[in-house]
Each structure stands twice: as C-alpha cells, then as structure tokens.
Amino acid sequence: MTHGVRGVGVxxxxxxxxxxxxxxxxxxxxxxxxxxxxxxxxxxAEARGAAPVGGFSSSSSSSPALSPRPTASSTPPGAVTPRRDEDPLARHLAARWAAKEAVIKAWSAALYGAPPPISPDLLRWSDIETLCDAWGRPTVRFGGEVARQIAATLGDDARWNVSLSHDGGSAIAFVVLEARLPA
Known part of the structure; x- marks a missing residue:
C-alpha cells in the first residue's frame, strides 16, 4: 500500500x-x-542546570527569574542557553504544546472536506503525547479517543514526522503526516 504526505501542520x-x-x-x-x-x-530542564518551575514541581521558587540557569561551562556544545528571565520547563512544554497543535492541523489537512472526528470541546490534549527517545528525537503517541479516531480516519499505519525547536522567545513544531493515499 502506498503512503504519501496527507497533511502538514506547524x-x-x-x-x-x-x-x-x-x-x-x-x-x-x-x-x-x-x-x-x-x-x-x-x-x-534539570539536565540543563535549571530548577523546575512553572507549576510542575515542588520547587519553592515562585519566580522564573530566580531559578538557576546553566552556566557556559555546564551548557552542552551547540545548546542554546535560556535567557535569564525564561522558565526552562515552560520552554520544553511550549514546544510540546506547539506539536499538539501541529498534529491537529496536519490531521485536519488530511481530512479536508470532512467534519472533524472529535468535537473540539471533547478533545483531550493529553491524548496527544510528544515524547523523545534517549537521543532527544521526538515522536508523537496517541491515546484514548484520539488514537481510536486516527485509526478510523487514517488507518493504523500512519506515520507522524515531528520537529521541535525553540529559540529566542518562541517555540515551534512542524509535523508531516504520512498515511495511505486514497485509491
């Protein structure tokens, strides 16, 4: 069965x-x-020398500006050092939020002309996971109703190609959806 690009989301x-x-x-x-x-x-965020902030830890720091940041000596070569006022945890979560949105856009493009399979008010965003392997390469994984509807609308063998990045004050995600081409 031939696969091809069915949708792109950014x-x-x-x-x-x-x-x-x-x-x-x-x-x-x-x-x-x-x-x-x-x-x-x-x-x-912790691996880059930053204390977790942003409501996902027991850190007593209430201000992102007070969280320790990586020093030049602790930053891996080629890594971008977060700005002093930036929450490093939010930086990584923002890229994953962008990926969730990009997945919906790519899926919607693949279904052009058909109604959405899940009502926006019933969509569980946590059912669209962006996870990285041991080398930091991202992929998406689906659960719940999202997984069921993706299988129903695209088949079980859809491939999701994901790229995440953050620079300056922005995080971005780009998703290319490959699935069976219609006959």
Whole structure:
C-alpha cells in the first residue's frame, strides 16, 4: 500500500505568554500534558542546570527569574542557553504544546472536506503525547479517543514526522503526516 504526505501542520508558541498561562493558579493547561511529557520536560530542564518551575514541581521558587540557569561551562556544545528571565520547563512544554497543535492541523489537512472526528470541546490534549527517545528525537503517541479516531480516519499505519525547536522567545513544531493515499 502506498503512503504519501496527507497533511502538514506547524505551530509557533510565544514562550512568555505560555509561561504566564502555566503560572496562573488553577490553570487547566497543566492537564494538557501527560505524566510522561511532564517528566521528560522536567528532566530536560534539570539536565540543563535549571530548577523546575512553572507549576510542575515542588520547587519553592515562585519566580522564573530566580531559578538557576546553566552556566557556559555546564551548557552542552551547540545548546542554546535560556535567557535569564525564561522558565526552562515552560520552554520544553511550549514546544510540546506547539506539536499538539501541529498534529491537529496536519490531521485536519488530511481530512479536508470532512467534519472533524472529535468535537473540539471533547478533545483531550493529553491524548496527544510528544515524547523523545534517549537521543532527544521526538515522536508523537496517541491515546484514548484520539488514537481510536486516527485509526478510523487514517488507518493504523500512519506515520507522524515531528520537529521541535525553540529559540529566542518562541517555540515551534512542524509535523508531516504520512498515511495511505486514497485509491
């Protein structure tokens, strides 16, 4: 069976606005991420020498500006050092939020002309997970109703190619969906 590009999605997130949304008391945004996504993002932020902030840890720091940042000697070669006022955990979560949005856009492009299979108010964002392997390469994994509807609309063998990046005050995700081409 021939596969081809069925959809492309891209999304960009303003890190400052995203971090502010995460920091709001009682925000529902925290539920948009699976436990595995939160863990990976926390580990990535901590590996870069930053204390976790942004409502996903027991850190006593209430201000992102007070969190330790990597020094030049602790930053891996080629890595971007976060700005002094930037929440490193929010930086990684923002890229994953962008990926969730980009996945929906790519899937929607593949279904052009057909109604959405899941009502936006019933979509569970945590059912769209962006996880990285041991070498930091991202992929998406689906659960719940999202997984069922993707299988129903695209088949079980759809491939999702994901690229994440963050620079300056933005995070971006690019998703290419490959699936069976219609006959």
């Amino acid at each position: 999304d960009i997130v303003d890190l400052g606005a995203f971090a502010a949304s995460l920091a709001e008391p009682g925000t529902r945004l925290t539920r948009a991420f699976s436990a595995a996504e939160r863990r990976q993002c926390r580990e990535r």
